[in-house]
Amino acid sequence: MTIRDVARRAGVSVATVSRVVNGSKGVRPDTKRRVVEAIADLGFAPNAAARLLSGGSHKTVGALVPGFNDSFYGRVIRGLDDALASSGYALILACSDGSDELEESQCETLLSKGIDGMVFIRGGRRTDSLAEKAGARVPVVSIDREAPHGLWGSVTSDDRQGSFEMTARLVSMGHRRMAFVGGPDYVSAYRERFRGFQERAESVENGAEPLLFQGDSRYESGYALASDLLGRGTRITAVLCANDYMALGVIRGLQDSGVLVPAQVAVAGYGGEEIGLMVRPSLSTVSQPAYRMGIAASELMLDSLLKGIGMRGRSVTLSPLVVERDSTGGRRSLS
Amino acid sequence: MTIRDVARRAGVSVATVSRVVNGSKGVRPDTKRRVVEAIADLGFAPNAAARLLSGGSHKTVGALVPGFNDSFYGRVIRGLDDALASSGYALILACSDGSDELEESQCETLLSKGIDGMVFIRGGRRTDSLAEKAGARVPVVSIDREAPHGLWGSVTSDDRQGSFEMTARLVSMGHRRMAFVGGPDYVSAYRERFRGFQERAESVENGAEPLLFQGDSRYESGYALASDLLGRGTRITAVLCANDYMALGVIRGLQDSGVLVPAQVAVAGYGGEEIGLMVRPSLSTVSQPAYRMGIAASELMLDSLLKGIGMRGRSVTLSPLVVERDSTGGRRSLS
DNA sequence: TCTCATGTTGTAAACGGTTTCAACTAGGAG
DNA sequence: CTCCTAGTTGAAACCGTTTACAACATGAGA
DSSP states (O other): HHHHHHHHHHOHHHHHHHHHTTSSOOOOHHHHHHHHHHHHHHHHHHHHHHHHTTOOOOOOOEEEEEEEEHHHHHHHHHHHHHHHTTTTTTTEEOOOOOOOHHHHHHHHHHHTTTSSEEEEEOOOOHHHHHHHHTTTEEESEEEEOOOGGOOOOEEEEEEEHHOOOOOOOHHHOOOOEEEEEEEEETOHHHHHHHHHHHHHHTTTTEEEEEEEEEEEEHHHHHHHHHHHHSSSSSOOOOEEEESSSHHHHHHHHHHTTOOOOTOOOOOEOOOOOOOGGGGOOOOOOEEEOOHHHHHHHHHHHHHHHHHHOOOOEEEEEEEEEOOGGGOOOSSOOOO | HHHHHHHHHHSSOOHHHHHHHHOOOOOOOHHHHHHHHEEEEEETTOHHHHHHHTTTOOOOOEEEEEEESSHHHHHHHHHHHHHHTTOOOOOEEOOTTTHHHHHHHHHHHHTTTTTTTEEEEEEOHHHHHHHHHTTTTTTEEEEOOOOOGGEEEEEEEOOOHHHHHHHHHHTTOOOOSSSEEEEEEEOHHHHHHHHHHHHHTTTTTTTOEEEEEEEEEEEEHHHHHHHHHHSSSSOOEEEEESSSHHHHHHHHHHHHHOOOOTOOEEHHHHHHHGGTTTTSSSSSSEOOOHHHHHHHHHHHHHHHHOOOOOOTTTTEEEEOEEEEOGGGGGGOOOO
16 A cells, blocks of 8 residues: 555556645645545555655654653653644653663664654663763753753753752751651762752751661652661651652651651652642642653754754753642741 | 665675674675674664665554553553563553543554554543554554454453452441442443442442442542532442542542541542552552553564464453552441 | 585665656746 | 746656675585
């Protein structure tokens, strides 16, 4: 079933069929009708590979996602897709499931589909080198991960600021001894979140090292760390976690040890996951502008695709929003 | 940068380069070395479109996902991807975001990438007609949605059975007046879940119509329906929801009205979402074998792709698992 | 030396579209 | 009637690969 079959059936040349299929003008109405009929009769659908080969583009951007557990990814994807779609571009995804090897092969898979651009969302240990390789072929934007030396486009939210502000809120509520539950070190976002915490906490703890507990970003690790938090000599009154799932884990862990949240210990998360509204106590968190990050990444991408603007050094940083809910709400401000 | 450039640089013909690139044998070692060097020097990467056009296949399957809020989708995707990858197939995704129009265009996008097969996960009102169109081009499998007249492959879990069993558990715990919170009617899974509930509940309620409250599958609708549940004359002691998010909403709604869960009203969800473990009371639910559903769908697909087995009438039904946790645990069995 | 099998390499024809350019048509102006 | 222009249409080149087949070289066996 090729364009030639259609041409034969309609009694015209392949060029004419191509024109009809692509809506080019310069085809007489009745000729066009004949062709359209032939297409319908034969159920013809143009071969994408041939089309792509012969000059065109798929008008498609690929995105590599670590997984779908965090609603963050879903919101980013919606932003990406909405903005790309309005310029006629499509988005296809591949899932690395947080594995470094898988990430590499999935990246190759996407690239081999003839995509026009590539978006990396967060990613793992080796994502930078992948992005560099991909960058040699198509424009690249990374989301929620800093591009080393500004080698490609990046969209982040100001994790340091968000963390700083949330910590400041905790301090203003009277907390003096606080702990941070961190995530894997190779995620720049997690490092920044600790930095923001550190910067605000330090000034209030008279030189005591800010307490850092290392988690793996999942609920279970938060749950497990709860007992470590309690085991400390100094009494911790507030905990900021590098993401919402660990925060939930910490809350459950504390509760299962008989500690009241927020009355005895305040707990805050980071990310603005929707689940934070569905739990009791509802979770205080720093909400990431995920949807807008997707939009911003698309805009960077479209600048490059449509206007040929290079990616080098282009980066956008959005501001997160501190959302106070019940998990930090038990204490009244002492100031 | 084409195969011709490489050929020129290595001083061989394009055929030889192609042989080296594809690892075909019949190339002298030193010739091969020269070609490999030329490829490395030039940074050559074969053009996928040309490759695809000239006989090959991408070895790629596409999947259409409604969204990424439910962890169900993530688990299915992992199953799909794992099983496909072990046969050398890749998976690419597109997200319909629950919108019917978007679903159509995304489907077209995937198809136009030259995929070898198509998987529909759940889907919306118009998914069947889309699947039919897609089925004319490539093998199709639908997950968690029945294929009308067995026109293409389908993998479901036995929603009626799961619902029936959970209801039976509630009955055996002494509940006599129960309600069901349903989801959108066009999702066959939701209809089946109601049927299972109905079948078991009827026999215990002396001919009273089983109570059905219609939700939209989201947390908020569950929350909103909680007051309706309370408004009933008859006192409801147990609620089964068509999915976990609505169940969480119902629980929060009841709690906010001062009703104790599970002491006064037992609430169960459906789906086995991971979030069910992170809330208090932890959520009783019917766990869907999502990962295994992904695996099963891949197997159907690979049967068709590798062995040429037709899809018509092929369907797999897996058994869900009743998971009792705290949200139904307050009552002791009266039997 | 001739023949033949074997191993290596090159030529050219697909694959299914898009697009350039030339050719043809019809109609209006001069 | 001739010339020119605008509107349609078709022939053929091209996109970058794979692969069937032909061609050639080499060494062994007769």
